[in-house]
Amino acid sequence: MEEKNVYQPYLMRIAAIIDETPDVKTFRLEFINEEEGKNFKFAAGQFGEYSVFGEGESTFCIASSPTREGYIECTFRKVGRVTKALASREIGDTVGFRGPYGNTFPIDQWKGKSLLFVTGGIALPPLRCVIWNALDLRDNFKDVTIVYGARSVNDLVYKHELEEWGKRGDVKLITTVDPGGETKDWKGEIGFVPTVLEKAAPSSANTIALLCGPPIMIKLTMPVLTKLGFSPDNIFTTLENRMKCGIGKCGRCNVGKYFVCKDGPVFTFAQVNQLPPEY
Amino acid sequence: MIDKKLLQKGSLDELVKKLKSGGTRVFAPVEKGGKVLFDEVDSAAAMARDYVQTTLSAKDVILPRCEEMMRFTTGQGTVTMEKAPDLPPPAVVLGVRPCDARSIAVVNAVYLKDYNDALYKSKIDNTTIVGISCAKCDEYCFCTSVNGSPGDTEGSDILLTEVDGGNYLAEIVTEKGKALAAMAPELFTAAGSEDKAKHLADVKVQFDLKAVEKKLPGVFDGEVWITQSLRCIGCGTCSYVCPACTCFDIQDETDGNRGVRLRCWDSCGFGQFTLHTSGHNPREVQSQRWRQRIMHKFSYQPDQLQVTGCVGCGRCSRACPVDMNILQHIKDIEAQ
Numbered sequence: 345m346e347e348k349n350v351y352q353p354y355l356m357r358i359a360a361i362i363d364e365t366p367d368v369k370t371f372r373l374e375f376i377n378e379e380e381g382k383n384f385k386f387a388a389g390q391f392g393e394y395s396v397f398g399e400g401e402s403t404f405c406i407a408s409s410p411t412r413e414g415y416i417e418c419t420f421r422k423v424g425r426v427t428k429a430l431a432s433r434e435i436g437d438t439v440g441f442r443g444p445y446g447n448t449f450p451i452d453q454w455k456g457k458s459l460l461f462v463t464g465g466i467a468l469p470p471l472r473c474v475i476w477n478a479l480d481l482r483d484n485f486k487d488v489t490i491v492y493g494a495r496s497v498n499d500l501v502y503k504h505e506l507e508e509w510g511k512r513g514d515v516k517l518i519t520t521v522d523p524g525g526e527t528k529d530w531k532g533e534i535g536f537v538p539t540v541l542e543k544a545a546p547s548s549a550n551t552i553a554l555l556c557g558p559p560i561m562i563k564l565t566m567p568v569l570t571k572l573g574f575s576p577d578n579i580f581t582t583l584e585n586r587m588k589c590g591i592g593k594c595g596r597c598n599v600g601k602y603f604v605c606k607d608g609p610v611f612t613f614a615q616v617n618q619l620p621p622e623y
Numbered sequence: 624m625i626d627k628k629l630l631q632k633g634s635l636d637e638l639v640k641k642l643k644s645g646g647t648r649v650f651a652p653v654e655k656g657g658k659v660l661f662d663e664v665d666s667a668a669a670m671a672r673d674y675v676q677t678t679l680s681a682k683d684v685i686l687p688r689c690e691e692m693m694r695f696t697t698g699q700g701t702v703t704m705e706k707a708p709d710l711p712p713p714a715v716v717l718g719v720r721p722c723d724a725r726s727i728a729v730v731n732a733v734y735l736k737d738y739n740d741a742l743y744k745s746k747i748d749n750t751t752i753v754g755i756s757c758a759k760c761d762e763y764c765f766c767t768s769v770n771g772s773p774g775d776t777e778g779s780d781i782l783l784t785e786v787d788g789g790n791y792l793a794e795i796v797t798e799k800g801k802a803l804a805a806m807a808p809e810l811f812t813a814a815g816s817e818d819k820a821k822h823l824a825d826v827k828v829q830f831d832l833k834a835v836e837k838k839l840p841g842v843f844d845g846e847v848w849i850t851q852s853l854r855c856i857g858c859g860t861c862s863y864v865c866p867a868c869t870c871f872d873i874q875d876e877t878d879g880n881r882g883v884r885l886r887c888w889d890s891c892g893f894g895q896f897t898l899h900t901s902g903h904n905p906r907e908v909q910s911q912r913w914r915q916r917i918m919h920k921f922s923y924q925p926d927q928l929q930v931t932g933c934v935g936c937g938r939c940s941r942a943c944p945v946d947m948n949i950l951q952h953i954k955d956i957e958a959q
Contacts, residue, residue: 351692397875433700437700596889
């Protein structure tokens with residue numbers, strides 16, 4: 345019996361495409377082989393290698409929730425060779441996916457707690473997986489607060505879902521855009537995420553914070569979370585580094601002795617604070 | 624208990640011919656344009672004799688520098704995966720230095736731990752290593768500083784040591800080695816009281832490996848990486864000649880609508896190795912990349928995989944175009 349080639353992707357059919365912004369798209373992917381789809385399991389926080397055959401592979405999180413079975417979704421910005429090729433694919437086309445890889449957000453351990461999501465720009469997709477996972481099991485959690493910012497209204501991803509979360513009575517959603525990024529009919533906040541978070545001042549009592557965004561946002565948001573009373577081991581993030589294999593062999597995504605692909609991508613800030621600045 | 628036999632001087636050639644006639648591929652060091660490289664041979668006569676170390680190790684046999692991972696055909700929005708090529712016939716690699724044989728443990732640790740890399744496993748399972756002890760060493764060798772020795776049997780299935788009269792003492796180390804010897808039992812005769820030790824090179828211990836391992840985490844932010852790598856030109860040669868380097872890149876290549884996905888050797892010395900698509904690079908400058916090379920081999924791998932990623936073969940120092948000497952650099956770190 346021949347052993348399975350761990351680099352062999354599943355063949356996936358593009359079932360739906362959403363244009364999030366002029367250069368960001370979301371793909372819904374379904375397994376072409378139904379048996380593979382039935383056996384596929386993942387948990388919030390994991391990622392995969394998405395491929396366009398002939399162009400190569402790219403690493404993104406699984407942006408959909410494990411509670412929604414039968415498909416996975418990914419959201420990506422059109423920027424490099426693979427993502428440009430991916431963006432040119434159409435509904436019905438075949439692409440590759442291998443995974444799920446990496447560790448997960450321990451949401452089973454968060455029952456009875458409140459969740460605070462703080463995120464910016466294209467960093468919402470990895471947290472969107474957790475958000476839907478939590479909302480689909482809404483009774484397990486107390487307050488759910490989402491603070492999400494982008495450079496401009498145009499750069500906000502998942503606009504339909506933001507609208508849906510905004511209408512829900514059991515979610516507190518705060519959206520913001522950088523000064524100058526607003527439109528005439530913008531009803532959200534204007535200002536940077538750390539400032540908006542400080543103003544909103546969500547309680548840290550019995551609360552897990554999930555923080556994901558560009559390095560500058562993280563750097564300026566951490567002091568705010570600390571001020572609000574969050575300890576580093578109650579703040580979770582997901583790191584990214586360039587990867588090829590996703591399974592701890594190709595040797596490039598390590599931060600010190602830890603591989604982002606295998607030991608991460610999910611870390612608490614208590615862990616991140618111990619890492620050398622190699623991410 | 625390692626079984627010891629004697630292989631007569633002339634028997635090596637008979638062994639090669641016997642293996643070849645059975646369909647086995649035999650690789651051995653041969654001289655090519657002033658270099659000593661592993662290549663397929665038909666007879667032991669082709670083997671290079673007078674060298675301290677081969678220019679490249681035999682890693683290429685088990686981990687090809689460019690290897691097909693899969694092939695596919697693309698159509699109008701469709702993809703068809705094609706059958707993987709058949710595994711090549713079994714290989715015997717003859718004349719592997721004990722340091723190189725020990726490096727297989729490093730490659731195994733990376734490729735077989737957690738996710739079993741079947742591409743690699745099929746090749747290592749299909750390969751028998753016949754090592755050859757070192758009678759000579761040079762100023763670049765430091766196997767004994769990283770727990771090896773010029774007559775170390777670790778990693779070899781059979782280890783040959785040239786003894787008096789040009790005959791070989793054959794230590795049959797593993798089941799694979801036994802199977803190989805069983806293919807030509809008439810060539811492996813009873814060993815006498817050959818003294819292996821007197822035929823081995825004298826490689827002095829130059830640093831305390833445990834002390835270096837212990838020291839490294841504390842010097843992560845030190846100046847030493849800058850001082851040592853100022854002259855590094857980031858050519859990646861050290862990685863390409865290293866028997867224990869395992870990092871790779873994945874690239875697609877196409878010809879019309881047919882394509883292959885390839886795994887190719889890569890190097891942490893290259894700036895693009897860790898470059899994000901956004902332009903951000905966590906290891907932006909050469910000193911950070913040099914630090915990664917040393918930390919990975921002497922700190923991270925011992926910690927995470929319980930292997931030292933350096934076997935003291937000295938190739939990186941011999942090949943470095945700007946004369947960076949890993950032995951000297953490790954000693955300097957030890958002295959920090």
